Amino acid sequence: MQFEFRPYQRRFRQSLKTHYGEWSVREGILIRLDDRFGEITPLEWFGSESMQDAIELCQSAPHDIDLDWIQQIPFPACQFGFESALNSEQFQAMPQSALMSDEWRSLWDQGYRTFKLKIAIAPIEIEIATVQALLDQLPQHANLRLDANMGLTESETHQWLEFCDQSRIEFIEQPMRTDQFETMLKLSQMYRTAIALDESVSTLAQLKACYERGWRGIFVVKPAIAGFPSQLRQFCREHQLDTVFSTVFETEIGRRAGLQLAAELSQRAVGYGTTHWFDELNSEDFEELWKSL
Ligand SMILES: [Mg+2]
Incomplete structure (x- = not known):
């Protein structure tokens, strides 16, 4: 297969504030294998390779690559990008969860019914009051x-x-924190509200380890940094994991590959409602995305 790659930078409309600080530019790589597309979106602070590692891997790749070469890829975000390009299948519709910026109402009008809010940024009393105020406004079935x-x-x-x-x-x-696993495990058995592990399970190896240690709550899966989709699919199916699939801010190319896996493996609304965070590279047409770089 003829291989080409194009790195991109995509600026957030407003910086994403999380407990890690602010994130203002998403960098990634679109790849092309003949006429099939894939996307590499590292998230280094979540334990994937760095953008630099991914670029170097693409630079060192032969122009004509085969399956054997893909199976030897050592980095999880690259594993996802290449294998999902091979298997770019049909998109299936899934209910979506939107990461909130400031206004839930416009997201509601776009059809979102599940919302996600980042906490642990301001003092807890203020945040609980904010969430309560939001719940008072949101329709009952949100x-x-x-x-x-x-x-x-x-x-x-x-x-x-x-x-x-x-x-x-x-x-x-x-x-x-991930080293507080036992405490979270205990807490997950004390309350009705579920706990979902995310940072604790960013790679497939970590996800397997948490399962072995007894976690039966929710697993957040970020397929774009979880390695080969085929291995993820096999483990989730074998153990019937309760999963939420989530974005690391891909373009439509990575997003569609992630959504395809979610449709196969998860019952919950997926966390891919993030296009409202960007002004550029929002096209849903792969060829158009490719040509715009
Ligand atoms: Mg998270």
């Missing part, structure tokens, strides 16, 4: 998820879970 990105202490996690049990929150994502 669904809200919270993501702490490891920013809570044990007592803050209790505080949030108590609040969540009395309101209607679907789950809290990664309340505590």
